[in-house]
Amino acid sequence: MTVLETVSGTVLESDLVPAGVCLQLESQRNRRPRGRDRYTISEVAEYTGLTAHTLRWYERIGLMPHVDRSHTGRRCYTDRDLDWLDLVARLRLTGMPVADMVRYAGLVRQGEETVAERERLLSAHRETVRRRIAELNATLEVLDYKIERYADTRRRASGRD
Amino acid sequence: MTVLETVSGTVLESDLVPAGVCLQLESQRNRRPRGRDRYTISEVAEYTGLTAHTLRWYERIGLMPHVDRSHTGRRCYTDRDLDWLDLVARLRLTGMPVADMVRYAGLVRQGEETVAERERLLSAHRETVRRRIAELNATLEVLDYKIERYADTRRRASGRD
DNA sequence: TACGGAGTTGGAGTGCGCTCGAAGCAAGCG
DNA sequence: CGCTTGCTTCGAGCGCACTCCAACTCCGTA
Numbered sequence: 131m132t133v134l135e136t137v138s139g140t141v142l143e144s145d146l147v148p149a150g151v152c153l154q155l156e157s158q159r160n161r162r163p164r165g166r167d168r169y170t171i172s173e174v175a176e177y178t179g180l181t182a183h184t185l186r187w188y189e190r191i192g193l194m195p196h197v198d199r200s201h202t203g204r205r206c207y208t209d210r211d212l213d214w215l216d217l218v219a220r221l222r223l224t225g226m227p228v229a230d231m232v233r234y235a236g237l238v239r240q241g242e243e244t245v246a247e248r249e250r251l252l253s254a255h256r257e258t259v260r261r262r263i264a265e266l267n268a269t270l271e272v273l274d275y276k277i278e279r280y281a282d283t284r285r286r287a288s289g290r291d
Numbered sequence: 292m293t294v295l296e297t298v299s300g301t302v303l304e305s306d307l308v309p310a311g312v313c314l315q316l317e318s319q320r321n322r323r324p325r326g327r328d329r330y331t332i333s334e335v336a337e338y339t340g341l342t343a344h345t346l347r348w349y350e351r352i353g354l355m356p357h358v359d360r361s362h363t364g365r366r367c368y369t370d371r372d373l374d375w376l377d378l379v380a381r382l383r384l385t386g387m388p389v390a391d392m393v394r395y396a397g398l399v400r401q402g403e404e405t406v407a408e409r410e411r412l413l414s415a416h417r418e419t420v421r422r423r424i425a426e427l428n429a430t431l432e433v434l435d436y437k438i439e440r441y442a443d444t445r446r447r448a449s450g451r452d
Numbered sequence: 453t454a455c456g457g458a459g460t461t462g463g464a465g466t467g468c469g470c471t472c473g474a475a476g477c478a479a480g481c482g
Numbered sequence: 483c484g485c486t487t488g489c490t491t492c493g494a495g496c497g498c499a500c501t502c503c504a505a506c507t508c509c510g511t512a
Contacts, residue, residue, distance in 0.1 A: 187471085220430045332458090
């Protein structure tokens with residue numbers, strides 16, 4: 131019916147994260163606090179870029195697969211937890227709703243028999259991401275056109291003066 | 292500092308719009324309610340996919356360049372308004388915050404002397420979109436890898452049974 | 453002239469994803 | 483011993499982009 135329906139609906143950029151903006155797929159492991167396999171919440175916060183608050187919240191809503199505790203009740207994250215958070219961050223980055231990630235986490239918790247459904251879920255999401263990329267590319271063209279027109283206007287204006 | 296900082300921060304998919312999902316850049320003009328250059332709010336809602344509520348809200352916050360009224364005070368949208376809404380929808384689609392769009396609308400209202408700044412604003416946004424696309428592509432790889440691994444697991448499982 | 457339907461306003465409410473504050477405990481240090 | 487620092491919990495609050503409600507007006511048709 132309408133022209134501007136999209137795969138993504140509204141897209142928010144809530145917090146434009148600080149400065150050192152770059153997604154380096156490979157550098158993960160290096161940057162992981164020297165492989166002790168036991169990390170405090172603040173170390174994990176530092177590593178993932180999430181706040182400690184958010185990490186606790188992820189746990190509360192069932193987005194973390196159950197984090198170990200020290201004898202005094204403090205969280206002890208493992209390398210596996212960091213791996214999981216990497217995946218979560220990526221899904222989040224590509225716009226998967228938290229509810230879906232929670233669902234996915236639940237499937238993981240249930241074990242092997244959910245492998246097919248997990249695959250289905252990720253495949254569906256991949257499709258969404260692909261459509262989103264196509265959408266963005268289409269809009270880039272419009273942006274290019276607009277910018278080019280502004281550039282023309284500017285050139286004409288300065289030519290006249 | 293952290294690995295997962297990104298250009299986009301969190302991305303929400305608020306409402307996955309109904310069914311006929313497809314962005315057809317070219318079909319705009321055809322689908323525009325026969326060129327009368329005077330449209331009611333509900334016609335515009337139908338055309339843009341926004342609700343009448345949202346259209347009024349856009350006006351209130353200064354995202355619409357001033358819409359004509361009929362003698363009884365009803366909004367009369369013109370083709371120019373629809374053009375503007377097309378652009379707004381595209382910017383929204385690519386994640387530009389409403390506040391920035393309002394700022395852009397303000398520049399347009401101020402006239403010719405803001406052309407340079409408008410160009411700057413759109414260029415900056417284009418850069419953001421480009422980075423976002425790169426980000427999504429990078430994540431697609433991770434997704435591919437994950438899905439492939441799930442597929443393997445499934446194949447091995449069915450092979451054993 | 454009565455009535456349904458579509459428009460108008462201002463302001464309140466919703467959903468999502470965090471984000472924060474208060475109050476309390478435990479460990480380490482001078 | 484007191485003090486700081488960093489963690490704990492629970493629940494409330496926030497920012498964004500809508501989304502909706504109540505009360506009203508206006509228009510067209512029966």
